[in-house]
Amino acid sequence: xxxxxxxxxxxxxxxxxLVVHAASSLSGAFQEFARRFEAAHPGxxxxxxxxxxxxxxxxxxxxxxxxxxxxxxxxxxxxLERKGQLAGPGVPIARNRLVVITPPGDPGxxxxxxxxxxxxxxxxxxxxxxxxxxxxxxxxLRLGRTSGYSPGYTEAVLRNVVSEEDxxxxxxxxxxxxxxxxxxxxxxxxxxPRPPLVRRIEIPDSVNVIATDLMAVLKGSRSxxxxxxFLRFVNSEPGRGxxxxxxxxxDRATDVAND
Amino acid sequence: xSRTTRTARSHSGRAVAALxxxxxxxxxxxxxxxxxxxxxxxxxxxxxxxxxxHLRSPQVLAALRLSLVTAGSSTLLVVLLGSPVAYLxxxxxxxxxxxxxxxxxxxxxxxxxxxxxxxxLALGRAGLLGGGLSAxxxxxxxxxxxVVVAQVFMSAPFFVTGAAAGFASVDRSxxxxxxxxxxxxxxxxxxxxxxxxxxxLFAGATMAAARALAEFGATITxxxxxxxxxxxxxxxxxxxxxxxxxxxxxxxxxxxxxxVALLAVLRSLRPGWSGSADA
Numbered sequence: 001x002x003x004x005x006x007x008x009x010x011x012x013x014x015x016x017x018l019v020v021h022a023a024s025s026l027s028g029a030f031q032e033f034a035r036r037f038e039a040a041h042p043g044x045x046x047x048x049x050x051x052x053x054x055x056x057x058x059x060x061x062x063x064x065x066x067x068x069x070x071x072x073x074x075x076x077x078x079x080l081e082r083k084g085q086l087a088g089p090g091v092p093i094a095r096n097r098l099v100v101i102t103p104p105g106d107p108g109x110x111x112x113x114x115x116x117x118x119x120x121x122x123x124x125x126x127x128x129x130x131x132x133x134x135x136x137x138x139x140x141l142r143l144g145r146t147s148g149y150s151p152g153y154t155e156a157v158l159r160n161v162v163s164e165e166d167x168x169x170x171x172x173x174x175x176x177x178x179x180x181x182x183x184x185x186x187x188x189x190x191x192x193p194r195p196p197l198v199r200r201i202e203i204p205d206s207v208n209v210i211a212t213d214l215m216a217v218l219k220g221s222r223s224x225x226x227x228x229x230f231l232r233f234v235n236s237e238p239g240r241g242x243x244x245x246x247x248x249x250x251d252r253a254t255d256v257a258n259d
Numbered sequence: 260x261s262r263t264t265r266t267a268r269s270h271s272g273r274a275v276a277a278l279x280x281x282x283x284x285x286x287x288x289x290x291x292x293x294x295x296x297x298x299x300x301x302x303x304x305x306x307x308x309x310x311x312x313h314l315r316s317p318q319v320l321a322a323l324r325l326s327l328v329t330a331g332s333s334t335l336l337v338v339l340l341g342s343p344v345a346y347l348x349x350x351x352x353x354x355x356x357x358x359x360x361x362x363x364x365x366x367x368x369x370x371x372x373x374x375x376x377x378x379x380l381a382l383g384r385a386g387l388l389g390g391g392l393s394a395x396x397x398x399x400x401x402x403x404x405x406v407v408v409a410q411v412f413m414s415a416p417f418f419v420t421g422a423a424a425g426f427a428s429v430d431r432s433x434x435x436x437x438x439x440x441x442x443x444x445x446x447x448x449x450x451x452x453x454x455x456x457x458x459x460l461f462a463g464a465t466m467a468a469a470r471a472l473a474e475f476g477a478t479i480t481x482x483x484x485x486x487x488x489x490x491x492x493x494x495x496x497x498x499x500x501x502x503x504x505x506x507x508x509x510x511x512x513x514x515x516x517x518x519v520a521l522l523a524v525l526r527s528l529r530p531g532w533s534g535s536a537d538a
Contacts, residue, residue, distance in 0.1 A: 166497075
């Protein structure tokens with residue numbers, strides 16, 4: 001199948017480009033997808049644009065050309081669907097969970113989740129419109145409602161927010177730089193082949209948010225057949241393996257073809 | 260020269276001149292259009308009612324207040340700290356003058372996010388001077404002070420270069436007269452140079468103010484983004500764009516109006532299009 005495809009492409013002599021708009025949390029995984037897809041399809045170039053999901057949505061709505069949209073939450077995928085920007089429904093490709101990170105030297109003395117509420121700590125979150133920011137606030141709300149945490153916990157933690165970043169990777173970098181005392185990011189951001197040097201504080205599954213990453217073909221795609229090929233590749237078992245290696249959670253692929 | 264040649268020459272001369280005129284007009288129309296159409300698009304996207312309504316929103320007010328306070332403070336600091344440097348560059352020859360000149364001009368050509376990263380690595384808690392600053396109880400990132408630092412860093416060159424050029428262009432005869440009358444350098448500076456060159460200084464300060472108002476990249480990287488504390492208007496526009504387009508347009512319109520006001524001030528201080536401060 002791949003042989004026929006590449007022969008066809010070679011026959012036309014046209015170098016094709018796939019433009020992928022993917023959430024910044026997916027950057028490592030999708031860079032690997034791009035490399036592998038290009039290797040399997042000579043003559044095809046995969047170009048990736050990584051940013052906060054909300055920023056990608058704004059760009060796509062503004063007419064940015066693209067073939068693939070990969071979001072870090074359901075909300076923005078549904079939004080684009082309602083706006084008629086998708087050629088097909090969003091397909092879940094992975095799951096993610098949140099984790100609290102602190103710089104290696106722990107300048108903020110944050111040993112536990114409770115310490116996040118200590119006045120004067122510097123917490124960095126993604127902005128509310130960013131999937132990671134929405135998830136983080138949801139998680140903090142759930143945590144505040146748990147027994148063992150005082151009633152004002154969530155408010156106290158939110159008062160410690162010193163910056164609202166544009167995408168989750170900016171949160172990571174503020175912690176890596178040692179400027180923030182703590183940040184709330186995805187597990188995948190601190191997993192993967194080259195994890196950043198940070199300390200992690202795990203969040204109990206009972207309050208943690210399960211983030212869903214979805215992928216869809218964009219309506220304006222000029223290579224829908226090739227794009228669907230790319231989606232199939234991401235959703236295949238090897239593709240899911242790539243995602244798992246980058247710290248995401250996936251199910252095993254079923255045999256059902258999903259177009 | 261024969262009559263035919265003269266006519267032919269003048270005809271072709273006129274034709275060439277006409278072609279140049281058309282080309283120049285097209286070029287001018289493109290550039291002016293490029294400037295005008297986006298601004299027009301901004302204004303057409305909202306209504307005065309929407310602007311007034313949004314002016315009541317706490318986030319917009321916070322951004323507006325923060326922008327005015329920080330840009331005002333930055334400009335003041337830039338004038339106070341930049342004038343001595345401009346004086347030195349204009350009137351004194353010293354070793355390393357070229358280096359000082361380059362350093363002072365550098366932020367003008369540095370990409371703002373690069374500047375922000377550099378500021379973090381220098382003045383951040385984990386930065387080069389971070390330990391020293393922490394010992395003095397100063398932690399800059401994520402504070403309003405950091406916004407001012409970022410703005411000063413990016414806008415100072417605009418004042419210093421303008422002021423230095425202004426000082427240097429003082430008619431030497433004035434300085435000589437003052438000297439023959441027995442005036443010392445400080446007196447001459449404050450009572451001869453400054454009054455003569457005040458318009459140039461104001462112009463430089465206005466440019467710095469405009470740059471400080473527009474500051475984005477260094478601010479968001481070094482100071483962070485928090486409504487009420489570090490989210491100036493350009494940052495607010497950027498963040499609002501992704502979730503509240505109407506609010507973003509209102510903020511953008513306000514910024515354009517403030518910038519136009521600054522330009523008007525600048526125009527009144529620098530009659531004529533010449534780059535030198537000859538007012």
